[in-house]
Amino acid sequence: MEYVPLPASGRRFSTPSRVYLGDVNPQGLLRLDGVAQTLQDVATDDWDDSGINSEFFWVARRTSFRTVGAHWPRYQDDLQSTTWCAGTGAAWAERRTNIYVKGELIIEASSLWVPINDGGFPQRIPARFYEIYGEAMNGRRVSGRVAAATVTPGATRRDWTIRQSDLDVVGHVNNAAMWQAVEEVFDAPVASAEMVHHGQMEAGDEVQLLHHGKQLWLVVDEEVRVNARIA
Secondary structure (H helix, E strand, C coil): CCCCCCCCCCCCEEEEEEHHHEEEECCEEECHHHHHHHHHHHHHHHHHHHHCCCEEEEEEEEEEEEEECCCCECCCEEEEEEEEEECCCHHHHHEEEEEEECCCCEEEEEEEEEEECCCCCEECCCCHHHHHHHHHHHEEECCCCCCCCCCCCCEEEEECHHHCCHHHCCEECCHHHHHHHHHHHHHCCCCEEEEECCCCCCCCCCCCEEEEECEEEECCCCCEEEEEEEE
């Protein structure tokens, strides 16, 4: 995974946030789903601030992040998140985000996002998007391909229940909620983590959580919907 640096020019959006009780594990460390929520929130704020009037939603296809600082975010830490567009493909965009604590870069993240309409179908990125985000990405093109998911033989298996609070405005299990499954198996902090979404999960799905070594899968009817790995 390439983590392109903060561009010298072009649109960059920053917003502050704070680590609260609902974001941390018993050790007071920001949970992995808390990292995902922070990334999701700054992306939403940036999109709203861009002024692009669109009739589609962005959904995450892949999210990766790595720790680059010595201080993993803790309870009551003040965070500063800076995000920008690092490239596009035919119907997807890569969003880079840096998370800082007291001015120190702690986490670098890269996410592949796909625009979809109310029916769940991918949409072309509008020309207005390139007018606003184009300078920052500097013509960089990114692939929308993700590796196929194969469950490792011998993986342990258990049920994972979808709660009503896990669903978002399009009726799918929210990206941050899926990271809660990762947090059940792997505790923060981690050196790096990646989640790939191979399919949707919705209310009523009977989900199983499979785990082997440094990998985790969320499976519905023996079909991998989510694959995550940590280091």
